[in-house]
Amino acid sequence: MSIQAHGVSWSTAGRLIVDDVSLSITPDDTVGLLGPNGSGKSSLLRLLCGLRRASEGRITFDDAPIEQLTRRDVSRRLALVEQNATTDADVTVLDVVRLGRTPWRSMLSGWREEDSAAVEQALAQVGMSTRRHQSWHTLSGGERQRIHIARALAQRPQELLLDEPTNHLDIQHQLDILALVQRLPVTCVMALHDLNLAAMFCDQLVLLKEGRVAAAGTPESVLTSERILDVYGVQTVIERSPHHGGVHVHYLPRR
Numbered sequence: 261m262s263i264q265a266h267g268v269s270w271s272t273a274g275r276l277i278v279d280d281v282s283l284s285i286t287p288d289d290t291v292g293l294l295g296p297n298g299s300g301k302s303s304l305l306r307l308l309c310g311l312r313r314a315s316e317g318r319i320t321f322d323d324a325p326i327e328q329l330t331r332r333d334v335s336r337r338l339a340l341v342e343q344n345a346t347t348d349a350d351v352t353v354l355d356v357v358r359l360g361r362t363p364w365r366s367m368l369s370g371w372r373e374e375d376s377a378a379v380e381q382a383l384a385q386v387g388m389s390t391r392r393h394q395s396w397h398t399l400s401g402g403e404r405q406r407i408h409i410a411r412a413l414a415q416r417p418q419e420l421l422l423d424e425p426t427n428h429l430d431i432q433h434q435l436d437i438l439a440l441v442q443r444l445p446v447t448c449v450m451a452l453h454d455l456n457l458a459a460m461f462c463d464q465l466v467l468l469k470e471g472r473v474a475a476a477g478t479p480e481s482v483l484t485s486e487r488i489l490d491v492y493g494v495q496t497v498i499e500r501s502p503h504h505g506g507v508h509v510h511y512l513p514r515r
């Protein structure tokens with residue numbers, strides 16, 4: 261297994277936010293983390309990458325406890341794209357994407373050919389090669405999101421954690437980014453709100469409710485009408501799409 265959480269809980273300010281979560285992420289799988297606002301998706305992502313320490317339970321990478329890995333080990337294998345990450349510095353697109361190479365550089369090594377190749381490939385993967393010299397502050401919200409993803413891809417991680425990567429993106433770019441993530445030979449865990457996009461692009465889903473895992477498994481097994489009613493309080497009809505063959509959720513208006 262790539263990343264595993266074993267009975268992980270996290271509390272803050274006297275509140276239990278992540279409650280006894282166990283997960284096993286298979287290498288190269290694309291895993292969607294679903295759940296209502298405040299259900300603990302971002303908190304769990306931060307626990308999985310070691311930015312937060314679990315109050316109980318443990319996180320392992322290839323069976324090694326995360327505490328046994330150095331910060332550099334973790335940053336070489338894992339990239340995180342958080343929601344609304346921003347910077348006040350006066351930087352260009354290229355400066356931001358080049359930051360993705362930081363874990364691979366040392367005090368002694370200069371900028372290498374392979375660093376440039378990784379940056380160029382990442383810019384091309386998100387369709388932003390022509391914007392390399394644009395100032396970060398002048399980018400739109402969706403363009404910033406794509407550059408953050410490029411920064412993570414330039415890192416060439418084994419594991420990619422994305423917190424709502426389709427936020428701010430128009431539908432074409434949502435589809436492009438999710439298709440890219442699905443194609444990449446990396447393990448990906450991403451928090452998503454759109455159940456239909458999650459079903460289309462994820463191998464596995466983990467549905468959180470109040471910090472606990474309400475269901476985990478294939479999109480077909482997780483996305484049932486009963487469960488969506490229980491977790492989101494929304495009436496739905498679930499069908500297999502005649503167009504892409506995956507699960508499709510129809511939302512019914514409240515009566």
Ligand SMILES: Nc1ncnc2c1ncn2[C@@H]1O[C@H](COP(=O)(O)OP(=O)(O)OP(=O)(O)O)[C@@H](O)[C@H]1O
Pocket residue numbers: 272273277295296297298299300301302303304451
């Ligand atoms: N540092 C903190 N201090 C206090 N409360 C926190 C802290 N971090 C998270 N929380 C609370 O924990 C709960 C879960 O937050 P989290 O951001 O993990 O949810 P989420 O599922 O990612 O939500 P959303 O879909 O709205 O992004 C929320 O009620 C939030 O207010």
